[in-house]
Amino acid sequence: MNILDTIGNLIDQTAFFGLSWGNYVMILVACVFLYLAIRKGYEPLLLVPIAFGMLLVNMYPDIMKEEGLLHYFYLLDEWSILPSLIFMGVGAMTDFGPLIANPKSFLLGAAAQFGIYSAYFLAILMGFNGEAAAAISIIGGADGPTSIFLAGKLGQTALLGPIAVAAYSYMSLVPIIQPPIMRLFTTEKERKIKMEQLRPVSKLEKILFPIIVTIVVVMILPTTAPLVGMLMLGNLFRESGVVKQLQETASNAMMYIVVIFLGTSVGATTSAEAFLNISTIKIVILGLVAFAVGTAAGVLFGKLMCGATHGKVNPLIGSAGVSAVPMAARVSQKVGAEADPTNFLLMHAMGPNVAGVIGTAVAAGTFMAIFGVK
Helix, strand or coil: CHHHHHHHHHHHHCCCCCCCHHHHHHHHHHHHHHHHHHCCCCCHHHHHHHHHHHHHHHHCHHHHCCCCHHHHHHHHHHCCHHHHHHHHHHHHHCCCHHHHHCCCHHHHHHHCCHHHHHHHHHHHHCCCCHHHHHHHHHHHHCCHHHHHHHHHHCCCHHHHHHHHHHHHHHHHCHHHHHHHHHHHCCCHHHHCCCCCCCCCCCHHHHHHHHHHHHHHHHHHCHHHHHHHHHHHHHHHHHHHCCCHHHHHHHHCHHHHHHHHHHHHHHHCCCCHHHHCCHHHHHHHHHHHHHHHHHHHHHHHHHHHHHHHCCCCCCHHHHHHHCCCCCHHHHHHHHHHHHHCCCCCCHHHHHHHHHHHHHHHHHHHHHHHHHCCCC
16 A cells, blocks of 8 residues: 555656646747757747746746745846846847947947837737836837836736746747748848948047946936946956956856856746737737837838938848847848848848847837836
8 A cells, every 4th residue: 555655656756747728839949949049049049948847847836936046046137137247248249340330330229229119009908017118119129128118117017927937938029920921021132232331440439338328327217237347347348458357257258157047037937828819919929029129220211321321231230139149140141142142241231239238128118217217
């Protein structure tokens, strides 16, 4: 009898009989994400930890409860620590030279933020309150860290999981989502436009840029300090040339550690109970609409600049105005090269791409100011 009781207890302790159909659906979704990351190479640094966190929480929900391992990782998201550190790493990794060489790129980055604001009003029409609509709309910037940061600041922790997963999913799927939109709004002739080589940017300009941007943006919108400040600090590490160890740490070891913590904790917010509901479906749809509108707005503004400059601007670089760095810039290069293999748009697209990172952070700061969050 004791043996039978022991065997029964062991069976009861397995996950097979305690899971709902929703848990099995989420386990399947996690496996699909792993396939996309490993087999297809879609942002594996993001999708692998997110998918594995999703897998763990749907087999062992206690891992996200208080005292559970990933609960502590999640607190770092909720406190806006990990998103800010991600921004530092991005700044340390990224050359802001193309944006400095062509300040007009700021306009393309700003145009791509139209997707955020359009999604905000659409979310309100779909029944979300102002704070929730603002948190959801940031998905349109294809910026996972900013989405997490704003959701936490606006008190939308209940929606943080679906928002973060949608944002990171669309970041990963940039090479699939953007090209059809780019081709739809441009002609073959426009896609073949070759742009003049960017002017050289001096070391002094590169050092002054992060300092000036921090002063201007943070003075206007103090709430952007955690994101914009860390982004520019990381870039100052890179460009100053006197703290190479800090730049290497921020862009490598620290960045990868933070991605592990952030990715697994975001994935672990996607339990079946929290994820499989009407609100999540609305968030996923709104995120896709926001991202598509942002891409289209960037391309259309690129067409406007193309006309104003008599064909000197390739409209494709406008799609890089979303803040998925540097993937969106690479997509601009890829679509341009398909039209003309000798066309090289990558560095031109990096300008709007960096501007998009700053623009999305500014959009988040604007929403925080609107709702009185400090």
